[in-house]
Amino acid sequence: MRILVLGGTSFVGRAIVDDALREGHEVTLFNRGRTGPELFTQAERLLGDREEGDYTALSGGSWDAVVDVSGFVPRHVRQAADALGDRVGRYLFVSSNAVYAAGVGPGADESAPLRAAEWTTEEVGRDTYGPLKAACEQEAASRYGERATIVRPGMLAGPHDNVNQFTYWVRRTARGGKVVLPGDPGQPVQVLDVRDLARLVSRLLADDRGGAFNAMGPAEPLTLSEMVRVCAQATGSEIELVLVPPETMMAAFPLVRPDRVSEQSFQRDFGRAREAGLPSTPLLTTAADVLAWDRDRGEPPLDVGPAPEVERTLLSYVQG
Secondary structure (H helix, E strand, O other), X not given: OEEEEEOOOOOHHHHHHHHHHHOOOEXXXXXXXXXXXXXXXXOEEEEOEOOOOEXXXXXXXXXXEEEEOOOOOHHHHHHHHHHHOOOEEEEEEEOOHHHEOOOOOOOOOOOOXXXXXXXXXXXXXXXXXXXXXXXXXXXXHHHHHXXXXXXXXXXXXXXXXXXXXXXXXXXXXXXXXXXXXXXXXXXXXXXXXXHHHHHHHHHHHHXXXXXXXXXXXXXXXOEHHHHHHHHHHHHOOOEEEEEEOOOOOHHHOOOOOOHHHHHHHOOOOOHHHHHOOOOOOOHHHHHHHHHHHHHHOXXXXXXXXXXXXXXXXXXXXXXX
């Protein structure tokens, strides 16, 4: 299969390209050439800039499928479709769980209401990310109809993570000792290995399947405290969880959510994706691989999670 990937060298795209090449597909990358230029030397590279609307490199060629991992505003999808015309088969858009409207409760599937699409701004932020992705989905569906496939991942983890929310807990538990945990230790959490997402994408393309798919994990329900303990197990460290009041710095701790948010965002039904071939890598494996990758890159500073001195202050607060 000939696959065109819009993006393809950062975290999600990197995992998708790696899986596609391993499956023997012929891959073409379209991006600015700034991230990971040393990656995937066997793949064809076309240079362009979606922010600037430069799709000149896509004026020729044809592909069986397109995987769009770099579309964040509807103009990106519209211009890509205009540039490609009918020279592509299926258009798979990597969207987000953030497209869903609030208030549907746990267990919601792909039929749940979506947030109102955002068409008036291209500022991607906390309040606009989901609505902009919803608009991107509409662009893809209006242009390609039954040839459009929408994948809606939730929280992702794995090597080369550029968000680092799961990475924080792997690194923190590796230090061992008393670990501060605000909020409810029984809070549900859904975390998917990015390589499982990549496998799902490959299978959807191979089976020529359209529609929307929630890409979540792991296979069995997971709580926040269980996740932290699995991270500790992967690092071989002994930890003691210290619970602090939920109103205390909750926002600073990755993957800790208020009840009304965790009920929705961390309890999605992803049975449709499982039926389509979404695998489920054991969380212990994901944590061990993240640990090895993080150490190999020299454990650079993370832009998520509380500073050590904040955690020490919270421990002092709790222990009197």
